[in-house]
Amino acid sequence: MLHQLNLEEGKMAMASVGSGRGSSSSREVMRKRLRGFTTALEEVCTRQAHWIVPEDNLREQTTQALVDTVVPAYESFLEIYGHTIDSPGAAGPKGVKYLPNEVERMLKCLLMGSQNKFAPS
Numbered sequence: 001m002l003h004q005l006n007l008e009e010g011k012m013a014m015a016s017v018g019s020g021r022g023s024s025s026s027r028e029v030m031r032k033r034l035r036g037f038t039t040a041l042e043e044v045c046t047r048q049a050h051w052i053v054p055e056d057n058l059r060e061q062t063t064q065a066l067v068d069t070v071v072p073a074y075e076s077f078l079e080i081y082g083h084t085i086d087s088p089g090a091a092g093p094k095g096v097k098y099l100p101n102e103v104e105r106m107l108k109c110l111l112m113g114s115q116n117k118f119a120p121s
Contacts, residue, residue, distance in 0.1 A: 030081045052113035
């Protein structure tokens with residue numbers, strides 16, 4: 001699952017985009033990466049929506065490990081590149097579909113099977 005979310009050693013792929021961090025090309029690259037992360041997160045949640053780990057302790061440890069890896073990397077990405085993704089004068093980051101706390105909630109609901117509130121109906 002971490003591979004699907006484009007994580008590498010606990011961080012979202014954050015390769016430098018050249019010297020013009022505010023340029024339209026770098027802004028588009030960062031938006032594309034954010035869209036890729038969002039799409040992968042949604043796919044993981046959809047594909048694994050009905051997976052169940054009945055052992056409470058194991059499920060909690062597994063989802064916490066995901067949260068501990070994914071959420072800080074996502075927060076870091078938004079902190080570093082949020083200003084690049086933002087459009088001038090926009091009320092909020094363009095393209096940011098989920099806030100870090102929402103990503104955390106989504107990941108914590110994995111492996112719960114039918115109890116997963118993010119499961120497709």
